Amino acid sequence: MQTLERGALHAAPLLLGATLSVARSGQLVTVRITEVEAYEGERDPGSHAYRGQTARNATMFGPAGHLYCYFTYGMHWCANIVCGTPGTSSAVLLRAGEVTAGVDAAVGRRGALPGPKLASGPARLAQALGLGAGDDGTVLLSGPAPSVTEGVPLPDGVWLSGVRSRRRxxxxxGPRTGVSGAGGSGEFPWRFWHPGEPSVSPYRAAAARRRPGTVQS
DNA sequence: AAACTGATCTTCT
DNA sequence: GAAGATCAGTTTG
Structure with missing residues (x-):
């Protein structure tokens, strides 16, 4: 994937609107990506790779087009798409998406009701897709997931489709979320989203303000 | 609506 | 031994 090899900062805005499908055990969940963040390896204080390669972040240093999944806060998994060329550590964190297929499976995994929050937030997104332990390093297949047809078993896999060639x-x-220290400052406005997406937090924050005509106490 | 807190454990210093 | 690319529930204003 040419686009991904050019690095996370280049690829991140192009991944908005693309779809990621995960099939496992015959269950298929597809998410349309709505919010991402770029992490640019060793020059990026906010990146897991800032202090070099370790066992945990090794996938980031590999070739583009693989999943980098990591465990954090003692309970959550998050998923990235590895970018750049081998030897560089560049990845795009998937921060939010809209579940466009397999809502039932996603709801079951999340233990939450369907709605904009089903895959809003990196850990929620990963959980909705069923990504977690064992998915780090998984190769991405190009194009849409195979369609589910009666009697034909769905092969396990992860598919990426609809990557843009030009930024919309x-x-x-804006600044990245949850990144402390220098990496979180305005020096790295490496978070990208499209306006008007209900699954993206800035929209929720704006919409949550007092509605026109509402009287405040 | 914003602020705060508890949950829970791997990873690296 | 401390911090962490988080989330959900509760408290406060």
Whole structure:
């Protein structure tokens, strides 16, 4: 995937609107990506790879087009798409998405009701897709997932489809979320989203303000 | 609506 | 031994 090899900062806005499908045990969940963050390896204080390669982040240093999944806060998994060329550590964190297929399976895994929050947030997104232990390093297959047909077993796999070739006009950027220290400052506005997506937190925050005409106490 | 807190454990210093 | 690319529930204003 040419686009991914050019690095996370290049690829991140192009992944908005793309779909990621995960099939396992005959269950298929597809998410349309709505919010991402770029992490650019050893020059990026916010990246897991800032202090070099370790056992945990080894996948980031491999070739583009693989999943980098990591465990954090003692209970959550998050998923990245590895970018760049081998030897560099570049990845795009998937921060939010809209579940477009397999809502029932996603709801079951999340233990939550369907809605904008089903895959909003990196850990929620990973959980909705069923990504976790054992998925780090998984290769991404190109194109849409095979369609589910009666009597034909669905092979396990992860598919990435619909990566843009040009950034969509109006794409918004901002500081990364949850990144402390220098990596979180405005020096790295490497978070990308499209306006008007209910699964993206800035939209929720804006929409949550007092509605026009509402009287405040 | 914002702020705070508990949960829970791997990873690296 | 401390911090962490988080989330959900509760408390406070």
């Amino acid at each position: 006009p109006g794409t918004l950027t």
